[in-house]
Amino acid sequence: MTTQASSAPAPRERSRAARILTRRGFPLWSWLWFILGALYFILPLYATLDFSLRMERDTIGLKAYSAAFADPVFARTFGYSVLLAVVTILVSILLVVPTAYWIRLRLPEARRIVEFITLLPFVIPAIILVFGMIRIYSSPVNLPFTDIRLLAPLTTSRLGTNALIVAGYIVLGLPYMYRSVDTGMRTVDVRTLTEAAQSLGANWATIMVRVVLPNVRTALLSGALLTFAIVVGEVVLASYLGLPTFGPYLFLLGQHRAYEPAALTFTTFLLTWAAMGIIQLVTGGQGQVAGAH
Numbered sequence: 675m676t677t678q679a680s681s682a683p684a685p686r687e688r689s690r691a692a693r694i695l696t697r698r699g700f701p702l703w704s705w706l707w708f709i710l711g712a713l714y715f716i717l718p719l720y721a722t723l724d725f726s727l728r729m730e731r732d733t734i735g736l737k738a739y740s741a742a743f744a745d746p747v748f749a750r751t752f753g754y755s756v757l758l759a760v761v762t763i764l765v766s767i768l769l770v771v772p773t774a775y776w777i778r779l780r781l782p783e784a785r786r787i788v789e790f791i792t793l794l795p796f797v798i799p800a801i802i803l804v805f806g807m808i809r810i811y812s813s814p815v816n817l818p819f820t821d822i823r824l825l826a827p828l829t830t831s832r833l834g835t836n837a838l839i840v841a842g843y844i845v846l847g848l849p850y851m852y853r854s855v856d857t858g859m860r861t862v863d864v865r866t867l868t869e870a871a872q873s874l875g876a877n878w879a880t881i882m883v884r885v886v887l888p889n890v891r892t893a894l895l896s897g898a899l900l901t902f903a904i905v906v907g908e909v910v911l912a913s914y915l916g917l918p919t920f921g922p923y924l925f926l927l928g929q930h931r932a933y934e935p936a937a938l939t940f941t942t943f944l945l946t947w948a949a950m951g952i953i954q955l956v957t958g959g960q961g962q963v964a965g966a967h
Contacts, residue, residue, distance in 0.1 A: 719943065726936035738933035739941070747923060748938070752906075755920035758836070759905035762843040763898045766851045769844065771894070774855045775886055778864050792852045795845055800910040803845060807838050808914065835915050842911045847901035854900070858893025859886075899949050906942065 729738040742748060777785050795803075811828040828834030867889070871881045887894070909921040928935040 722936050722940050726933055726940055729933040738937040742934040742937045751918050751920045751923040754918060755906045758840060758843065758919065759902045762840050762847065762905055763901050765840065766844050766847060766901060767894060770851050770855050771886065772882065774852060774859055775864065778859050779868060792849045795849055800846065803842055804911045804914045807842060811838060835917060839911050839915050839917055843905050843908065846908065847904050850900035851897035854893045854897030855890055858890035862889045903946055
């Protein structure tokens with residue numbers, strides 16, 4: 675009896691020891707996967723940096739960077755892409771924020787439909803999108819059953835082509851912008867905030883500008899950053915629409931030179947991470963405050 679009593683706790687002790695080892699082993703596996711993921715992203719970046727610094731034989735220097743930045747085409751194309759990105763972000767905010775707000779407030783049953791629509795850019799390639807835009811908007815639009823022209827071909831003017839490419843960029847960035855805004859609105863009680871603002875006499879415009887937008891500021895900046903990265907690096911739409919943006923310039927530069935494209939690629943990566951750092955500084959702690967409401 676004594677032997678059985680003394681040996682009875684052994685299985686429980688072994689199971690407890692196994693659970694302790696499992697809990698202790700979990701951080702090890704987490705760090706292992708984290709390190710593998712970090713190496714997957716850092717090694718190509720390091721190789722790009724190292725290659726961009728070796729333009730001069732047996733010398734590590736910044737000659738590739740100085741040569742790339744001295745090219746006036748770089749400043750012109752990059753500035754043009756930044757302008758298109760800003761316009762795209764502003765129009766996307768005007769389109770997405772009221773839509774996501776109204777769906778969450780009044781039409782929750784339409785959420786699945788809108789989410790499906792925002793996923794279409796992942797299914798439809800950009801090449802199909804741009805060919806469809808060219809096919810439709812390169813011919814005049816007439817009144818039905820008449821010869822009265824309502825709209826001239828958009829591709830015949832620079833303004834019309836700019837409008838087309840901004841519309842294409844909005845479509846490409848729609849999955850990221852909509853999901854960022856929708857996720858941000860999940861952290862706040864939109865209905866309660868709206869009712870409180872209406873009880874104080876606020877109209878819909880005031881509610882959107884002074885109540886909704888400040889509470890989804892972090893989400894808007896995240897979506898804006900992703901949209902900016904898409905616009906600056908996009909090649910297909912700009913190439914087929916014939917616009918001098920940064921993406922086609924970098925692609926053509928890579929066909930003739932080796933070190934300057936690597937320098938510009940690394941620089942744009944740094945700019946993206948700098949923008950992410952600025953977002954963290956500007957919106958630090960905002961998500962927790964919004965969630966507390």
